Amino acid sequence: MAINFEEYQNFGKAQLEAVQAAATEVSKQLQAIAVETTDYSKKSVESGSAFVEKLLAVKELNEAIALQQEFAKTSYEGFVAQVTKLGELYTNVAKEAFKPVESAFAKVKASAN
Template sequence: MTATFEDAQKYSKENVDLALKSFGTMSKGFQAIAVEVADYSKKSFEDSAAHVEKLLGVKSFDKAIEAQSAFAKSAYEAYIAKMTKLGELYADIAKESYKPVETAFAKVK
């Protein structure tokens, strides 16, 4: 009976350790995502402020439309690039946080 209890205790400890590794990986990943979002927000705000200043200095309607089109294009491209990067970060979180679980399943087989 003692061997069975010790085996169960060892198995439980291993599973808790694997879960903690998985949660640690997820936590680091979400911190990286938060940093990326904060950086993007800051840059987006700065770019928008610079664009407004540029628009205020424009002398003709045609130049204003040209400046607005260029800004919209660059803002869209920056958004798509950042969302692509965030998607990759989420995929990395999923892969890395699943590795301990995958290890546990490999031991069971």
């Protein structure tokens, strides 16, 4: 079986292009994740600061307990929503990263047949 150098070279070029495309897409997706995480962190700090201010203004223990319960509830709901959103973003990273690679393999498989 003779090795066709041109096919081998085309295969290598296709793989390199696929890896570059995947790296570019992963970079974009990770930047989006970083922005999302930064935004959530800012909101969390602001929410915590607002809670402390409200807590310092409370005169009754019952009010403090109710305020703490509400803060815990909203913080938990916000955290769950953020984790869900980040999970979706990471899933998109994986999907987008492998699209170019899958495409390159499909091209090579088609040319081999």
